[in-house]
Amino acid sequence: MSPPAxxxxxxPSEILYTNTQKYHSSVTEDVRLQLRNSAQQLAKSQRSSGVRREQRSPVIIMRIKDEHHPANGxxxxFAAKKLPPRSHIIDYVGEVHCDERVESDYDLSLLRMQDGLNVGVDATKMGNEARFINDFRGITERPNVYFCESLDQTGKMCMSVWSGPDVIKKGDELxxxxxxGFWKARKPE
Incomplete structure (x- = not known):
């Protein structure tokens, strides 16, 4: 058993902090098999990339105090140090599930399966620092990080956060x- 994170x-005290994916009961053995197969295919395509994962997180959670920022309050x-272009920053961790969670603002698609079933990662009730990444709209012209299918430290499929083509300076918001689709689903009717 791994030590607690x-x-x-x-x-926030009401959110369980975890640095590893947790699997909801909706993730059947068949789905886990498809996730393993997808991870193996991803591993083959990424063998030469040599992704280096930091032991200490290069990010910090901070309260936003800019009244013009859409997420003020x-x-x-934010970057805790200078982050080089096109580098792995952190994995998006939460509860892996197969049920629909359209109401969750912290749900990220992990895998769309051939039978139409979607596998997602929801960080509403548990997760890591990646759950605090805000959308760029209303803040800057373009995002400075992006989500990418990846393999976690144990070789399981996950979504990771990577820096874009430019250096991210210490103190910059990710x-x-x-x-x-996210914004369309939240538009008032």
Missing amino acids: LTPPRW QCGL LVSYGK
């Missing part, structure tokens, strides 16, 4: 594109 500073994720 150390909770980072400013972590909430938390965001901003991603949530995608048009």
